[in-house]
Each structure stands twice: as C-alpha cells, then as structure tokens.
Amino acid sequence: MTTKWQTGSFQLMKSMNRSLILNIIRQKEPISRAEIAKLTKLTPPTVSNLVKELLQTGIIIERTLGESSGGRKPTLLTLNGENFHVIGLDVGSKDIKVIITTLSCKLLKKKCFPIPESINNDKLLELIIDSIHSIKSSEEIDEKKIIGIGVAMHGIVDPEKGESVFAPNLNLHHIPIKAVLEKEFDMIVKVENDARTMSLGELWFGNGMSSESFVCINVGRGIGAGIVINGKLFHGNHSISGEIGHMMIDVNGPKCPCGNYGCLQTFSSGPAIAEGVKKLLRLGHSSLIEELAENNLDKINAELIYDAAKKGDQLCTTALQQAGYYLGIGLTNLIHLINPAQIIIGGGVSNAHEFVIEGVRKTVSQKALTESAKNTEIIISKFGADATVIGAVALILVELFSSKSAA
Structure with missing residues (x-):
C-alpha cells in the first residue's frame, strides 16, 4: 500500500x-x-x-x-x-501492457500480461491489479516513489468517473477501474480512452510537442482518434469524440462489430487486414504468408502479413497499401471536419508504416479540398506500439503539472 x-x-x-x-x-x-x-x-x-x-x-x-x-x-x-515514479497501463483486447517511469518519462520497467479469452469485469480488474502489483514489486523499483497510476482503456470511457463504459473488443460494460484501483493502492488513478491517452503522450513527450492542435490516430484492433485543440483534449458532449473507426466509408461494406456496415475499421484495422488476406487465399491466390502461417489460416494476423510484406510478398504488400488507402479516406474526412495542423498515426498497424503511410498520404493529396489541406502533415508516432502506454503516464503528469487539467 x-x-x-x-x-x-x-x-x-x-x-x-x-x-x-x-x-x-x-x-x-x-x-x-x-x-x-x-x-x-x-x-x-x-x-x-x-x-x-x-x-x-x-x-x-x-x-x-x-x-x-x-x-x-x-x-x-x-x-x-x-525521485517520483508513475505507473501506466494500456488495457487492450488481448493483453495489458504496464510500465513504470520517472516524471520525465524515463522507462524503468515494462511488462505485458495476456488477457484470457473468457473474461468478465471482476476477472479483468483482478488482472489489472495483479499486473500493477507485479511491476511495483520488482526488485529495482522503490514503491515509496510511486505517486499515481494512469490507465488507457479501449472503447468508451467516462474520464470523470474513471469508468470503462463499454470495451467493445472484450464485450464488457461499466468497469469501475478508478474506484477499484484507488481503493487497492491508495493513490491517484486516472482513466481515459486509449486514443485520447495516446494523443496526450504525444503532446507531452512526442511529435505533438510542437503543435497546439493535432489529431492522434490509434490503428490496431480498432481505430480511434484523440483530438487536441489549443493544447487540450477534446472529449465531446458524451465522451465519444474521436470514434473515427466507426465513420462509415462504404454503406455496402463489411459488417462492423458495432452493428453498422462499412465502418473505417472494417477496412484498415489489424483484424480487417488479416480477414482480407484470408479471403483472397480462400479464393485461390498464392502468398508467402501461407508458408509463414504453416498453411493454417487461423494463424494469419496483421503482424504476420507485415512480415510477409517485408519479404517482398505482393499480396500482403497490396493488402497493407489498400488499408492505407481507406485510412486516407477517413483522414480526408477528418481534415475537412477539423482541419488539424498535424495527424500522428500510432498503434500496432503503424509498425507497418512503410507500406501503409504512402497510401494514406496519396489518398489525402488526391481527395482533400485545398492545396494546404492536401499537404496536412501526416507522421508516425514517436513511440510506435508503446504510444498509448506512454500516454497513460502523461495522464498523471497532467494532473500534477497543469493548473487547469488538459485531460
């Protein structure tokens, strides 16, 4: 304690x-x-x-x-x-990533814990608690220096209550993360949506430090956006701002887990990319990924597709480029709506940026309304797949350093 x-x-x-x-x-x-x-x-x-x-x-x-x-x-x-440490967590759909850093975000320790396929609210909270105890009790960590815990959670989050309202990839509702963790650890806990958390990390430590208004896109199993306006996070009236993954790109497109059809994340998320490749293989197309997956379609995921693309496989290269094209359509809509100075792309899919980003920029340059909009700066997160967990640390720093909370 x-x-x-x-x-x-x-x-x-x-x-x-x-x-x-x-x-x-x-x-x-x-x-x-x-x-x-x-x-x-x-x-x-x-x-x-x-x-x-x-x-x-x-x-x-x-x-x-x-x-x-x-x-x-x-x-x-x-x-x-x-002299002071902060714990940050990224609660995803498959695992919990937890880090402990100094106030200047110097990484001291990092661990990852898989989330079981069968999970409920109580089991998830228990896993989160166990992951925090594990990292704070590490031999090289002085527990007395820890001052707070920041939690990034996918889906709909109520940051005031510190509650996960709906975690779609886990199909869980109303998880009282803040209340449970503050009772267990007797320290301040802040909870925020993962994309908004990522944008906060970029604002404090990353590529967003030089810009007062930008959008951070988290592209992984889903797609979300964190919007920063005049150095402050924008939440919207019901804390659902930035759900760009559910922007409809094609009303006749694939069905999304949200129930609608043709959402952006059915084209450009990690699972969507994998599903597209599997469909082509079922139709008889050949690819190096069949060998990498040991001829087991169930083993094919976005990471394996990226590996195949790096080895020169054309089918997987095209799949990633196509994901970039559709992501570019979504970002063009975002540019027309918000007109940010900068767009930063992070999350797991951003690891394949050499195949994805060209399609994004090309689409924006072709479809944006004005010359300046066509040239909107689109860059990759400084922290890659760790961008969200770094942002979780920033949640506590905002609380400590900001006279008026940016979150």
Whole structure:
C-alpha cells in the first residue's frame, strides 16, 4: 500500500499555484525564484513560500548557482524527476501492457500480461491489479516513489468517473477501474480512452510537442482518434469524440462489430487486414504468408502479413497499401471536419508504416479540398506500439503539472 506521506504529498503539490510553478520549472529548468515570479506574475513572497513547500516534498531541488546581475548569485531550481515514479497501463483486447517511469518519462520497467479469452469485469480488474502489483514489486523499483497510476482503456470511457463504459473488443460494460484501483493502492488513478491517452503522450513527450492542435490516430484492433485543440483534449458532449473507426466509408461494406456496415475499421484495422488476406487465399491466390502461417489460416494476423510484406510478398504488400488507402479516406474526412495542423498515426498497424503511410498520404493529396489541406502533415508516432502506454503516464503528469487539467 502507498504511504499516507505519498498521498498527502501529491495533494500538497497539486494546487493551482503549485502546479503552475511546477510546470514552469519543468519547462524552463534550471530557473530562479525571481524568474518564476516574473513568468507566473505571482508575488516574490508567494513564490518563495510555495517553492519552500515543494522543496519539502522532494519534487524539486536546488542546483548550482546561476549568473548574478549584480548582487548575490541566485539559486536555481530543477525538477527532481528521478525521485517520483508513475505507473501506466494500456488495457487492450488481448493483453495489458504496464510500465513504470520517472516524471520525465524515463522507462524503468515494462511488462505485458495476456488477457484470457473468457473474461468478465471482476476477472479483468483482478488482472489489472495483479499486473500493477507485479511491476511495483520488482526488485529495482522503490514503491515509496510511486505517486499515481494512469490507465488507457479501449472503447468508451467516462474520464470523470474513471469508468470503462463499454470495451467493445472484450464485450464488457461499466468497469469501475478508478474506484477499484484507488481503493487497492491508495493513490491517484486516472482513466481515459486509449486514443485520447495516446494523443496526450504525444503532446507531452512526442511529435505533438510542437503543435497546439493535432489529431492522434490509434490503428490496431480498432481505430480511434484523440483530438487536441489549443493544447487540450477534446472529449465531446458524451465522451465519444474521436470514434473515427466507426465513420462509415462504404454503406455496402463489411459488417462492423458495432452493428453498422462499412465502418473505417472494417477496412484498415489489424483484424480487417488479416480477414482480407484470408479471403483472397480462400479464393485461390498464392502468398508467402501461407508458408509463414504453416498453411493454417487461423494463424494469419496483421503482424504476420507485415512480415510477409517485408519479404517482398505482393499480396500482403497490396493488402497493407489498400488499408492505407481507406485510412486516407477517413483522414480526408477528418481534415475537412477539423482541419488539424498535424495527424500522428500510432498503434500496432503503424509498425507497418512503410507500406501503409504512402497510401494514406496519396489518398489525402488526391481527395482533400485545398492545396494546404492536401499537404496536412501526416507522421508516425514517436513511440510506435508503446504510444498509448506512454500516454497513460502523461495522464498523471497532467494532473500534477497543469493548473487547469488538459485531460
């Protein structure tokens, strides 16, 4: 269990002015108290008192003396990121990925736990709890330094309640993740949709750091989007913004698990790519993937298709390019609706970016309305398949460093 010192310490650090000072130190370190007062417009005595309190928690430390402009040399302040740790989880449809990092997102430990095919709410919560206990009790981890847990969950999430409203790939409803984990671990827990979590990680640590407005696309077993506008996550009225995977591309297309037909994820998600290849093989087409799958269609998945494409297999290469084409149609619609400065693509399918991204960009360049829209920057996530779990860590950092929560 977390000590009361830790819980109290987090609450002490988390207040509007303390968070404001912490974020200035994070962004501008090393920095003097006088410069903090100037940037925050707080009075020097107020800054001095708040800095004193933050020094007592250990989250900031005093460093070597700075340059003097005439009087006594100022003492500079820096973030003591190594002294505090955050746990992040990515709860997918097949496994739970869990990491522990420093406040600067330096990876300390990473583990992965498979999710059984037969699962219910209680069993999933038990697995999540076990995965957290496993990583925090690792020999090289100091449990006393852990200050929070961020959870990225696929599907519909109520971030205020910290509840998974509907996890479609697991067919589970109303999982009280936040309540259960806070009771078990006695520390702050934040829960968010996986695509929005991914976009938060890019905003804090990745390719979104230079852009105030962008969209992050998570392409894996499903397809979701995290929308950042003016540096803030956009949730929508009922927290279902970004469900781009259920944007209908072809009303006569394949049936989607959501019940509609021709959704984007029936063309460009990992399972859709695999199903398309299997269909061609059943029709008599030949491919290297048959050998890689040991002539067992059930073994064919997006990862194996990517392996075959890298070996020069034309059928698998075309399948990935076709997925990129349809994803490009979805992103063209997104550009026309939101007009983001940047689109960042992550998730498992992004690992095959050398085959997918060309089709995406080509489609956007052909179908977008204006020349500037045609040239919308479309790039791959800095973190690849780990983008979501990195974002889960950022959920706690937003709570700690932002005077007004970005999530």
